[in-house]
Amino acid sequence: MAAYILRRLLIAVPLVFGVLTLTFFIIRLAPGDPAAFFIQPGISPNVAEQIRQQYGLNDPLPVQYLKWLGNVLHGDFGRSFSRAQQPVLEVISEALPVTMTIAILTLVANFTFGIVIGVISAVRQNTFLDRFLTVTALFFYSMPEFWFALMMIILFALKFPLFPVSGLNEVGAESYGTLQFLLDRIWHLALPVTVLSINGAAGIARYVRGSMLEVIRQDYVRTARAKGLSERAVILKHALRNALLPVVTLLGSSLPFIFSGALFIEVIFAFPGMGRVTVEAIFARDYPLIIANTFVSGTLIVLGNLLSDVLYAVVDPRIKL
């Protein structure tokens, strides 16, 4: 398996690199100008030109590419255009902890609730409980996240002010003790994580239900029941393990989500995470930041796929890599 992983990683290098090169050219060929902000009445026409000069955008494209290539090979992704010349890796390292906190909490909640609901609906197939859970899950699954988030804010922050509207902490939280600070942070994370996980859990529940239904019709489940095992043992030990095989691959593909951020949630709840960084970079035509973000998410998609494949082999001994 180690050889397989190594091979996949080696293939990933040119792949990610190709993606970056493509991004490099596409964003420069797309309409829009990073210095456009400085083209307005009252600002000297020279400013936009001077800014372009500073950013090195006046060089011919191949020259720009070679310069960029040299820097990236030295691990230097450059400085952000739109964020006051902050090194882009610093921008990303500030945004990542926020995004990861939300994403990991969400992911855990997703899979926990998703699996529980999925198993219950499958075991009680076609009962009222199953229908109720299925309809509710579909209801939440088909709801747009940003709208759902706004509704939750109106309900739980405005009508019943139980949770804060936005932000990561209260005003003045920097003077709290560590425990109080943590509790304040959890209080602020409650609404966004709920929104994200209800939506995601509903999807996973549908998945688990389908896969579970398939598995409990298998012969070996009947055998397990026939040999007198308790229903609990049959479902949790024999059926669930096998039903989770396809779900495990979902975990791998969730990896990019952990790092790339949930855009709507970040904008609505004013969290300075990766999703916002990416979109703001695109709107501002902040080339270095766009490329660095592409690098992060591209690498993660490749790694996520690899992880799914490896996990598959780990949980299913029949699969040999």
Place this chain on the structure above:
Amino acid sequence: MKSNKLTAAAALPLLLAATLLFSACSKPKGGGQISGSARDTTLVVAMLGDADYLNPVLGASVTSGNITGLIYPSLLQSEFDTSTGLLNYLALEKSLRPVKSDDGGRSPKGALARTWTMAPDHRSITYILRSDARWDDGKPIVAGDFKFAYRLYGNPVIASPRQQYLAELLGADKGSVDFDRAIETPNDTTLVFRFFKPVPEHLALFHTSLTPLPEHVWKGVGPEQFRESKLNQRPVGSGPYRLFAWNRQQDVTLSSNPACVLPKPGNIRRIMFRIVPDYTVRLTQLQTGGVDVVENVKPEDFGAMQRANPNVELKTVGLRVFDYVGWSNIDHDWYNKTRKLRPHPLFGSPAVRQALTHAIDREAIIDGYLGTYGTICNTDISPSLKWAYDDTIKPLGFDPALSVRLLEQEGWLPGPDGIRQKNGKKFSFTLYTNAGNDRRNYACTVIQQNMKEIGIDCRIEMQESNVFFENLQSRKLDAWMAGWSIGLEIDPLDVWGSDLEKSRFNFTGYRNPRIEQLSELAKAKMRSEDARPYWVEYQQILHRDQPVTFLYWIRETHGFSKRIQGETLNISGTFYNLDDWSLKPSANTVP
């Protein structure tokens, strides 16, 4: 098996705990103690975006502007006089125009200049500075700090967005300012600016009052490193507030500086600019008391806002912002291909453009969307600039019948499909605007309907803002809807100048030498008021030629918590007198 289960059961809480600890690592910097309820002495302002540079030479974002205004000292205080529409400039012992004490006008106590003298030939201005002002680190603020800062503003490597302010200094006409002669500092409290031409006093005051930087702090930073310097995040200023903490993309907090003499801050101990990108959430925060100020509330939310929370008040200010429909006066395709001019096949004639304005029901757009927060716009001189505004101009009213007559006189007759045509060419165009603006979206729909009624085919296309702006600049659009926010000094040549290569914002290609002449004549007057006849003629010409259809002026509306006292809204900015605000104690509405 048992131990396996245990690990799995323990792993989850461990993972969650680790995640939270990880998140706590990003605990904001800061420290210090906030006694009592922090919220009672903290003013929280919701902002759309973060500050870029907390440096007056570089700052370009709105948030940066608000913050540098509080952190840094200024040479003069400026004030917009709502009764005349003229800007007044105040030093400690002198003002350009008489100060009206009745409307509580701004006290000049924040000015660094004690007084100034304009040379009789209007080619130089001499300031006498106060000697008791100090930077945060205790060093005195001296004339040299201004000269030092102006060199930075003018340095092309630094690319300051404010270099236009240096346009009249000695040497600027030859390409680069001769700083040694243009700015002189005979001693620490005397500052002299010299110009290459006579400059009206109000313009001289406006352009010489850029914010200084402490030379002793910045002198080691080369121009190449200027933008990257860490000093941009730790500004040394001398205003009533100091930077307390800056958590990027979250909030910028200022704390009051009791030692400050320029002027002493009020009872607001902290000002937090909180970054909340989503509009609905900003409004909700204002309603729950999470923030105290939200700028640019949309008209459709006014009613709900005031019903939901009686502790919120809405204040309007204006008029500085207008929307218009641009018609390309010249044939852009032809111009782009040949650099030669010929009238646009649809919009080239003033009579057609008048007809289009008559066809657009501007009142309906205002009634339907802006209500009392909008008013018809005739030209780009704001009714707020009373000294220049021509109130005798009658708006071209909504009159489809007149519009049809004008079009038919011009040869645009109904075709077999109901769409007007002339010499086989259909009157059919696409109206472009930027995506994501509800107001323009609404106006476009009304206009499309209006056009249909007079037999003109109008399609609407929304473009992403960057793309829209680039298409506008490269003259690819025939008709579009956009807006301008006007400056408080009238300077229209960027928009109407005849040299299309130089006038970067003349997107319509409108050319009228008299407009340029009038602008130059008006700018050459040493007193703004004396230029009024020129500006009146200017407005009449624009009204006659209708190079664009001016739609409406917008009264900008901002929401404030009622616990703020002393705020006066002024066209020159929401926070222009923020250092005079105070907070009513314990009037906080929500826990």
